[in-house]
Amino acid sequence: MTPLLSVENLSIGFGAAEPAVRGVSFEVxxxxxxxxxxxxxxxxxxxxxxxxxxxxxxxxxxxxxVILNGExxxxxxxxxxxxxxxxxxxxxxxMIFQEPMRSLSPLHKIGNQVxxxxxxxxxxxxxxxxxxxxxxxxxxxxPDPERAYNSYPFELSGGMRQRxxxxxxxxxxxxxxxxxxxxxxxxxxxxxxxxxxxxxLQRETGMALxxxxxxxxxxxxxxxxVVVMHKGRVMExxxxxxxxxxxxxxYTQQLFDAAPAIPDEQIVGLPPSQEDLILExxxxxxxxxxxxxxxxxxEKLIYACRGVDFKLPRGRTLAIxxxxxxxxxTAARIAxxxxxxxxxxxxxxxTRAGADPLTVHKMDRTQRTAFQRQAQMVFQDPFSSLSPRxxxxxxxxxxxxxxxxGTRAEQRERASEMLSRVGLNPDMLKRYPHAFSGGQRQRLSxxxxxxxxxxxxxCDEPTSALDVSVQDQILYLLEELQETxxxxxxxxxxxxxxVARIADEVAVMRQGLVVEQAPPETLFHNPQxxxxxxxxxxxxxxxxxxxxxLKLVALGAGSPDTWAEAFxxxxxxIPSLVELEPGHKVRCHV
Amino acid sequence: xxxxxxxxxRFGTMLLTLLVVSVLVFVIINLPPGDYxxxxxxxxxxxxxxxxxxxxxxxxxxxxxxxxxxxxxxxxMGFMPGPHGFSGMIQGNFGxxxxxxxxxxxxxxxxxxxxVLVNMAAVxxxxxxxxxxxxxxxxxxxxxxxxxSAFVGYLGLATPNFLLALILYYYGRKYLDxxxxxxxxxxxxxxxxSWAKIQSVLVHLIVPTIVIGTAGASAMMQxxxxxxxxxxxxxxxxxxxxxxxxxxRMLAKYPLRVAFNPFVADIGNLLPSMVSGSVLVSVVMGLQxxxxxxxxxxxxxxMFLSGFVLMFVALLTLIGTMISDILLVMLDPRIxxxxxxx
Numbered sequence: 017m018t019p020l021l022s023v024e025n026l027s028i029g030f031g032a033a034e035p036a037v038r039g040v041s042f043e044v045x046x047x048x049x050x051x052x053x054x055x056x057x058x059x060x061x062x063x064x065x066x067x068x069x070x071x072x073x074x075x076x077x078x079x080x081x082v083i084l085n086g087e088x089x090x091x092x093x094x095x096x097x098x099x100x101x102x103x104x105x106x107x108x109x110x111m112i113f114q115e116p117m118r119s120l121s122p123l124h125k126i127g128n129q130v131x132x133x134x135x136x137x138x139x140x141x142x143x144x145x146x147x148x149x150x151x152x153x154x155x156x157x158x159p160d161p162e163r164a165y166n167s168y169p170f171e172l173s174g175g176m177r178q179r180x181x182x183x184x185x186x187x188x189x190x191x192x193x194x195x196x197x198x199x200x201x202x203x204x205x206x207x208x209x210x211x212x213x214x215x216x217l218q219r220e221t222g223m224a225l226x227x228x229x230x231x232x233x234x235x236x237x238x239x240x241x242v243v244v245m246h247k248g249r250v251m252e253x254x255x256x257x258x259x260x261x262x263x264x265x266x267y268t269q270q271l272f273d274a275a276p277a278i279p280d281e282q283i284v285g286l287p288p289s290q291e292d293l294i295l296e297x298x299x300x301x302x303x304x305x306x307x308x309x310x311x312x313x314x315e316k317l318i319y320a321c322r323g324v325d326f327k328l329p330r331g332r333t334l335a336i337x338x339x340x341x342x343x344x345x346t347a348a349r350i351a352x353x354x355x356x357x358x359x360x361x362x363x364x365x366x367t368r369a370g371a372d373p374l375t376v377h378k379m380d381r382t383q384r385t386a387f388q389r390q391a392q393m394v395f396q397d398p399f400s401s402l403s404p405r406x407x408x409x410x411x412x413x414x415x416x417x418x419x420x421x422g423t424r425a426e427q428r429e430r431a432s433e434m435l436s437r438v439g440l441n442p443d444m445l446k447r448y449p450h451a452f453s454g455g456q457r458q459r460l461s462x463x464x465x466x467x468x469x470x471x472x473x474x475c476d477e478p479t480s481a482l483d484v485s486v487q488d489q490i491l492y493l494l495e496e497l498q499e500t501x502x503x504x505x506x507x508x509x510x511x512x513x514x515v516a517r518i519a520d521e522v523a524v525m526r527q528g529l530v531v532e533q534a535p536p537e538t539l540f541h542n543p544q545x546x547x548x549x550x551x552x553x554x555x556x557x558x559x560x561x562x563x564x565x566l567k568l569v570a571l572g573a574g575s576p577d578t579w580a581e582a583f584x585x586x587x588x589x590i591p592s593l594v595e596l597e598p599g600h601k602v603r604c605h606v
Numbered sequence: 607x608x609x610x611x612x613x614x615x616r617f618g619t620m621l622l623t624l625l626v627v628s629v630l631v632f633v634i635i636n637l638p639p640g641d642y643x644x645x646x647x648x649x650x651x652x653x654x655x656x657x658x659x660x661x662x663x664x665x666x667x668x669x670x671x672x673x674x675x676x677x678x679x680x681x682x683m684g685f686m687p688g689p690h691g692f693s694g695m696i697q698g699n700f701g702x703x704x705x706x707x708x709x710x711x712x713x714x715x716x717x718x719x720x721x722v723l724v725n726m727a728a729v730x731x732x733x734x735x736x737x738x739x740x741x742x743x744x745x746x747x748x749x750x751x752x753x754x755s756a757f758v759g760y761l762g763l764a765t766p767n768f769l770l771a772l773i774l775y776y777y778g779r780k781y782l783d784x785x786x787x788x789x790x791x792x793x794x795x796x797x798x799x800s801w802a803k804i805q806s807v808l809v810h811l812i813v814p815t816i817v818i819g820t821a822g823a824s825a826m827m828q829x830x831x832x833x834x835x836x837x838x839x840x841x842x843x844x845x846x847x848x849x850x851x852x853x854x855r856m857l858a859k860y861p862l863r864v865a866f867n868p869f870v871a872d873i874g875n876l877l878p879s880m881v882s883g884s885v886l887v888s889v890v891m892g893l894q895x896x897x898x899x900x901x902x903x904x905x906x907x908x909m910f911l912s913g914f915v916l917m918f919v920a921l922l923t924l925i926g927t928m929i930s931d932i933l934l935v936m937l938d939p940r941i942x943x944x945x946x947x948x
Contacts, residue, residue, distance in 0.1 A: 070847055105850035113848075119841040121860050123938060133849050168939045184849070 018085045019043035020224050021067070021109075021192055026080030028062055028071070035078055037063050037248045044192065044241075049218065049225040051239035051256065053232065053271070055483040056454070059248040060228050064194050067093065067226075068105050084108065086191055107137040110185035114197040116177035120169040127165030130184045137188050149187060155220075156183045157213060174340075175206035179213065186217060193218075196228045203339035203510060205573035208554035211237060212566045230483060232275050233556025236260055237563050244268050260560045274488040275558050276513035278540050292369040294472055294504045295328040295351060300361035302346050302528075320346040321357075322528040322590070326506075330369065330471070331498065333505040335519035335536075337512060337551070343528035344508045348474045351506055352391055353377060353384070365391070367471070389419060392465035396477040398457035402449040408435075408460060409445040415467045434463040438493060455486035462493065472504045479514060491518055512555050516540060521599075524548050527576060529585070530593060534600040544602040546572035546579050581605070608942070613932055620924045627920045628695070632679045635909045635916070641671055642704045642907045669702060669910075682913065695917070701910030705902065710914050714896060716796070718918065720789050720807075721895040724818065725880045725922075727811055731819035732826055732876065733869070739823075740830030745857055747835060755827065762824035768890040771817045775891075778813055785810055787892040795894075814893055818884045822876060830865060837861035863937075870934050874927030881919050 022043040029035040037059040044050045052060040065071055067082050082093040086108055093104060105111075110133075113119045120129060130152070131145035140148070146165070153161035156179040169177055178198060185193055195214065199207035215238065218225055227238055235242055235256060243253040244265065252265040263269045302321040321343045328334045336344040349355045351363055353376045364373035367390060374383055395401040402411055412431040416422055422430065432442035438459040449457060458478060465473055475494070479487040495518060497503055509515050515522055516536050523533040524547065532545040543549045550572025553565045576585045582604045585591060591605045640648075643666050650658040666672050670681045670688045680686035682701065684694025693699045700710040743755045778784035785791070789810045794803040837843065838861055846856045885897035896915055903912035935942050 068848060070844055099852075102850045102852060105848055107850055111848040113841050113844060115841055119845045121842045121846075121864070122940060123863050124860075125939075132851070136850050170940055181845070184845075 017045060020046045020048075020085055021226075022083045022085075023063070023067065024081045024083070026063060026066060026082070027078040028059070028066055028075055029078050030072075030074045030076075035248065036075075037066075040080075040245070040248075040250055042243045042250070042253060044224045044226060046191070046224055047218070047222045048241060049227060049239045050241045050243065051235040052226060052228045052243050052245060053230065053235055054245035055230055055271075055485060057247070058245040060245045061196055063245070064196060064226055064228050065111075067194060068109055068111060069093075069098075069101055070105075070111070084191075103137070106133050106185075106190075107188050108190055109192045109194065110188065110190045111194040111196065112178070112181045112185045112198050115201050116174050116181055117169075117201065119181055120177060122169055124168075125165070126167050126169060126172070126180050130180065130187055133184060133188050149183070152183045152187045153180075155217065156180075156186070157209075158183075173206075174202055175210060178202060178206075178210050182210070182214065182217070186221070186223070189221060190223060192224045192226065194226045194228070197230070198227070199234065200229070200231070204512070205339065205550050205554045205569055207234075208556070208564045208566060208569045209573065211556070211564070214238070231556060232260070232271060232484075232558035236558050236560045237556050244271070257560055260558060270485060272558060274485040276484075276487070276491075276511070276517055277557060278513050278516050278552065278555060279537075289329060290327055292330045292366075293327050293364075294330040294366055295326070295506065296364040296373070297324055297326040297347070297351060298362045298364070300324045300326075300347065300350055300363065301358040302343075302350060302355065302361075303358055319343075319528045319587075321350065324361075324525075324528075324530060325593075326351075326523065328472070328504055328506060329520075330366075330504055331502040332520040333498070333507050333518055335507040335509060335515040335522045336525055337509055337515055337522055338525035339510055341527070342525040344525050345476060346528075347525070348393075348476060348506055348508050351376070352393060352474055353379075353387065365472075385419065389468045390470050391472045391474070392468060392470040393474045393476065394458075394461050394465050394478045397481055398454055398461055399481070401461055402457060402464075404449055406448075407445070408447055408449065411449075411460070412445070412464050412467055415464065419468065421468075430467060431463075434466050435460075437466065437497075438463040439489075453486075454482050455489060458482060458486075458490050459493065462490075462497070466497070470503070472506065474506045474508070476508045477510065478507075480509070480511065487514070494518065512540070512551055524551065529590065529603060530601075531583075531603045532601065533593070538597075538600050542600070544596060544600075545604070546583055548572070609932070609936060612935055616928050616931055620928050623924055624917075624921065627924075628683060628917060629679065631913055631916045631920065632682065635907075635913050636675060636678075638907060640907075641909055643669075643671055645907065646704070665702075665704070682910070695914075700914045703903070703908050703911040705906045705908040705911065710911050713911065714899060714914065714918075717894045717896045717899060720893070721881065721897070721918075722922070723807070724789070724811065724814055724884070724893065724895055725877060727815040728819040728822070728880055728884075729873065729876055731815045732823045735819070735823045736826035736830060736869075740827040741834060741857060741862060743827065743831040744834030744838060745853070747831075752831075756831075759824035759827050762820040765820070767817050767821065767884075767887045770820060771813065771887055771891050774813045774816060784812060789814070789893050789895070814884075814887070814891055817887055817891070818880055822880070826869060826872070830869065833865035833868065834861055837865045867934065867938060870930050870937060873930040873933070874923060877926040878919055878923040881922065 024041050026037060026040040027035045028037040040059070040063050042050065052064060054060040062071065062075065066077055077094065080094065084091045084093050084104070093101070096104070120126070127146065127149060130149050131142065134140040134145040134148060150161045150165060153164050158164040158176070158179065164180070172180065198214070199210050202210060211234065214225065227234070229235060239256045241254065242256045242259045244251045244259070244267065246267050251267045252259060252263065259268065263272055300321055301323055304318040304320055306316045306318055324347050326334060336347060338344045346355070350357050353363070356377050357363065363376040365376050365387060366373050374387060376387065379387060409428065409431055412434065413427040416427045416430065432445060435442045435445065440456060440459055440463070449460070452460065478494070479490050482490060491514065494505065498505065507515065507518060519536050521533065522536050522539050523530045524545065525531065526547050532539065532543065532548045539548065540552060543552055550569045553568035554573070556564055572579065583591065591603050593601045593603050594606055595601050643662050647659055647662045650662065668689055670678055677686065681688035682694050684692055684696040684699070688694070703710050703713050706713050739755045743752045746752050775786045779786055789807055790803060791806045794806055797803060843856070843861055846860050881897060884895065885901055887893070888895045888897040889901070896918065900912060900915040902908070903915060
């Protein structure tokens with residue numbers, strides 16, 4: 017059987033430098049799914065873009081051939097002129113990208129952008145194209161294709177935009193779809209649904225798929241064949257079953273070890289003791305009023321947090337899990353005093369065991385300064401949370417300067433001490449942030465948070481911008497710091513597998529409400545709430561025998577008024593949080 | 607229609623703004639001590655010409671300059687009856703120019719629409735040159751096309767306008783037989799509109815348009831290039847290429863559309879800067895626009911004349927911003943649907 021597409025001995029370089037991709041070859045059979053797996057910088061994205069020659073300006077293809085065997089014979093894509101290439105793009109081979117938020121033009125209607133493919137390649141009139149596009153919209157799961165056709169991208173959610181992108185890629189019935197991290201920017205339940213959709217469409221049309229991803233869980237759910245890349249070379253390739261069951265190459269093995277997974281053991285988790293609480297949030301709510309564009313329409317209330325009660329014992333980790341818009345970040349900001357809660361809510365902080373609690377939002381100046389020394393934050397994006405114009409040394413000593421601690425020499429001493437504490441070389445103090453990788457920068461952020469010797473750190477998705485192997489190292493560092501320094505973490509994440517590893521207690525949030533709260537072992541093995549079940553089911557696992565259960569996902573991922581009756585809530589009717597067993601609370605009607 | 611409603615709303619706010627501007631203008635022209643007539647009276651008294659003094663005193667009464675400032679404003683605007691009943695700006699009586707001893711409307715006359723014409727031509731010139739050049743410079747970034755257009759652009763920015771005017775007049779005359787100075791052949795001045803007059807105006811318009819528009823065009827070109835370069839790196843451009851679009855069609859449909867917004871918003875700002883910026887050019891080139899009139903009026907404290915000219919420029923600006931706001935709403939759905947339930 018002839019492969020649909022073969023890439024032979026591909027090498028790509030930037031400028032005069034050493035090639036970034038070296039001697040890469042792979043084949044895709046008709047109707048088959050090939051996964052290109054690797055971490056950032058492995059060359060996986062640039063290799064797949066070289067197929068359609070959508071490359072950055074500086075990149076040049078040095079050697080190699082790309083051959084497409086379609087119904088109408090063999091075409092050597094790498095020999096085509098730019099003009100001939102245009103007839104392939106979007107027609108025979110189409111592509112979808114990582115960021116659905118930015119991959120569609122904000123100023124054109126979705127229908128226009130999708131129909132354009134047909135205008136270009138089929139010479140279709142606006143009316144003909146419209147009919148085909150509406151059919152396609154229905155197939156990718158738009159409840160109201162007519163409305164979707166006339167919507168602008170900013171009116172749709174991330175998942176819906178990615179569906180629109182898929183519709184755009186599929187509308188000309190290509191032989192091959194290249195998907196570059198199509199679900200990385202999506203929430204886990206949305207990811208599961210979008211992956212399911214791609215698979216269904218593939219089954220219907222017999223189209224082949226090249227899936228570029230860093231997530232072995234996604235690979236296990238989607239691919240028949242796998243190519244593992246590292247530093248521009250192919251490390252290992254073969255069938256998904258063979259590679260996922262018994263990785264031969266040490267690098268593949270390493271990727272597996274680093275991939276966090278929800279643990280299997282059936283243990284009953286014990287709720288952490290409630291005695292020495294460092295942070296206590298009582299009935300914290302936060303409501304934002306959003307002004308509607310027209311003056312006479314009145315205001316709209318957004319419930320970011322509703323009646324949140326959290327207790328964080330000293331030296332422990334409380335994780336808040338939820339998708340974007342669930343209110344997890346708002347809760348953390350209130351805990352840090354960055355925002356006041358609605359009246360009636362209260363946040364208490366105890367500097368030592370047995371000390372009188374401080375009310376975070378009613379502190380005077382000196383108390384506030386003292387509190388800020390005790391409570392620090394590590395942010396999600398290590399690239400934008402360090403000023404590019406400040407040397408590491410200045411960024412690190414700045415907190416000490418603000419709080420007027422120590423002499424200049426002592427401050428520097430502490431900075432280099434902290435740097436070695438997080439596993440970096442103190443020689444690096446004189447450098448600027450751009451000289452560091454993502455993982456190193458996140459270590460720097462942690463080191464900076466540690467400068468004031470805090471007792472509590474709020475970690476806002478500290479690993480979600482990092483590669484799996486780096487994520488593993490950062491989690492290890494956080495665990496180690498907690499053990500030696502008795503730190504308390506308020507850990508915010510959308511990734512259950514990360515949370516499973518680090519948390520002592522997990523709270524699952526949805527639309528500003530805690531829907532289930534329990535120690536991780538209990539939560540993962542005896543989840544009660546449909547939304548928790550959906551989150552767990554949607555987590556792609558690097559195990560080919562345990563595919564995502566889309567039915568479970570569908571039961572809990574929808575809006576709260578589609579949940580089973582016992583759990584359903586609306587803006588006005590909200591069931592209360594019920595303790596089913598010690599330490600395991602679920603929001604349901606009894 | 608939402609846009610129609612918005613246009614009405616925008617028109618209402620424009621009128622309101624104009625009212626506030628009128629107060630400001632009136633305050634500003636009254637800021638210097640005294641007025642044209644009291645200065646004149648002092649001068650006449652000092653030189654002992656008592657005959658003139660009586661006439662000036664009469665004029666002071668006639669134009670209510672002896673009343674309280676707020677009353678003067680109300681009379682000037684036509685909100686309050688003056689010595690001759692309601693007779694102010696809103697009734698179409700723009701006042702008396704003491705310096706020229708003629709009604710303001712007589713003096714400004716033709717120069718009003720000539721100002722609008724010259725500036726409109728310059729705005730069209732700015733957009734017509736900056737758009738294609740900026741897009742080409744961005745699409746061919748860091749090639750000879752980019753460098754050449756950047757060089758020409760900087761040259762345009764750096765050359766003083768009046769110098770450019772002289773150069774263009776010289777060579778225009780020498781090779782193309784373009785007339786020098788003015789906005790029409792002197793024979794047509796004050797004549798009713800005719801085909802020959804329009805032709806004459808159009809030929810005279812060529813050099814002023816280029817001179818007034820060049821600096822604006824170069825600045826806009828550079829900004830458009832920078833904006834386009836930002837947009838070209840965005841993922842939706844990649845999406846368009848992956849669809850199989852040709853580069854020129856892709857550029858025009860996607861990144862240009864997004865990069866263009868600030869330039870629509872610029873229409874309102876271009877007008878006043880051109881009117882005030884072109885005063886010197888108008889003097890040098892002998893253009894019968896309102897700029898030189900404003901200059902004289904301000905220098906001699908000819909309050910009704912300068913007040914009227916300032917109000918006229920403000921009106922142009924406000925109309926410009928109104929047009930650009932309405933265009934923006936039509937062009938950018940994100941503004942149009944702000945607050946619409948998703």
